[in-house]
Amino acid sequence: MMAKELQKFKNALLSLFLKSNCPLCDRPADGELCEYCQRQLKRCQLAQPSYLWQGQLPVFVWGNYGGVLKRALAALKYENQPQLARPLGHWLGEAWLKSPGGKHTKKLTIVPIPLHSSKLKKRGFNQAELIAQSFCEFTGYRQQPHGLERVRATEAQFGLSGKERSQNLSEAFTVGKNFRQRPPTSPVLLVDDIYTTGATVNSAAQILHQQGISVYGVVAIASSKRDKGDGEMGR
Numbered sequence: 086m087m088a089k090e091l092q093k094f095k096n097a098l099l100s101l102f103l104k105s106n107c108p109l110c111d112r113p114a115d116g117e118l119c120e121y122c123q124r125q126l127k128r129c130q131l132a133q134p135s136y137l138w139q140g141q142l143p144v145f146v147w148g149n150y151g152g153v154l155k156r157a158l159a160a161l162k163y164e165n166q167p168q169l170a171r172p173l174g175h176w177l178g179e180a181w182l183k184s185p186g187g188k189h190t191k192k193l194t195i196v197p198i199p200l201h202s203s204k205l206k207k208r209g210f211n212q213a214e215l216i217a218q219s220f221c222e223f224t225g226y227r228q229q230p231h232g233l234e235r236v237r238a239t240e241a242q243f244g245l246s247g248k249e250r251s252q253n254l255s256e257a258f259t260v261g262k263n264f265r266q267r268p269p270t271s272p273v274l275l276v277d278d279i280y281t282t283g284a285t286v287n288s289a290a291q292i293l294h295q296q297g298i299s300v301y302g303v304v305a306i307a308s309s310k311r312d313k314g315d316g317e318m319g320r
Contacts, residue, residue: 108166109156117168122153129154129307130176135184137280137310142290143302144280145186147177150307158212158278158307167210173306174219181304182224193301194269195221196232198277198289199258216306217276229269231261233289258292265296272301280305 106112107119118126129148137144148154161169181187197213205211214230221228237257273293275286280303290300 108160108164108169109153117172122157123172125153126157126172127176130180134180135186137308138184138186138302142283142287142300143186144283144286144308145181145184145302145304146280146308146310147173147180147305148307150279150309154307162208162212162278165209167212167215170212170215171219174216175223177216177304177306178220178223181220186302187224190272190301192271193226193274194232194271195226195228196273196275196289196293197228197230198275198285199231199233199235199261201235201237201257213277216278220276220304226274229261229263232264232269232273233292234259234261258289260292260296260298264293264298268296268298272299274301275303277303277305278307280308280310 105114107114107122108117109122110119112119112121114120114122126148129152131146131148134146134148137146150158157169157173160166161173195217197211197217199205199213200208200211211230214228217228217230220226235257236259275289277286280286286303290303293300
């Protein structure tokens with residue numbers, strides 16, 4: 086075997102061993118996901134992600150919370166797979182810049198919804214902050230990860246009614262030290278992983294408003310709220 090061919094063989098063998106497995110299906114993957122799961126996730130993108138971009142706190146949602154997207158978010162948060170935030174944040178940023186809300190503004194301060202310190206210590210990372218970081222890499226916006234602080238631990242929102250969710254989040258947030266010292270000069274865009282009733286983001290936005298900080302809206306990876314006229318991109 087010639088030296089050049091031997092080197093090619095060595096490189097191929099090395100890349101095979103260096104390949105990681107997809108966290109969703111365990112297939113070999115060159116990046117964070119295998120090609121199959123990446124295609125399946127992209128099929129979850131909504132055809133009209135701006136269907137909730139209305140009212141006092143408009144919301145932009147990338148995909149429908151179900152199927153493989155629900156699985157990916159669960160793996161991200163509960164199976165220690167923080168690398169999944171990178172493609173999700175990029176896809177969110179790409180869709181946002183094509184939307185009416187993204188096209189009509191050039192300067193925003195990105196603030197992820199924070200975790201309480203006890204949950205952050207247990208999980209090791211804030212999934213909303215990682216998504217926001219990836220979102221900013223794509224959009225060029227500036228992130229302020231400590232714009233908000235979660236000062237009260239809350240019980241899980243799953244299974245609570247809308248009223249119970251609001252009560253659960255009462256006085257859960259405060260404006261972060263950085264914003265207290267130097268309020269942002271551009272409107273805030275909140276980032277979260279999942280949007281359901283809106284209790285969490287509304288509570289966060291209310292705290293910012295009380296300090297005279299303008300909130301432009303919310304972007305999230307997924308929502309269980311569906312518009313009857315909407316569909317997924319892959320359908």
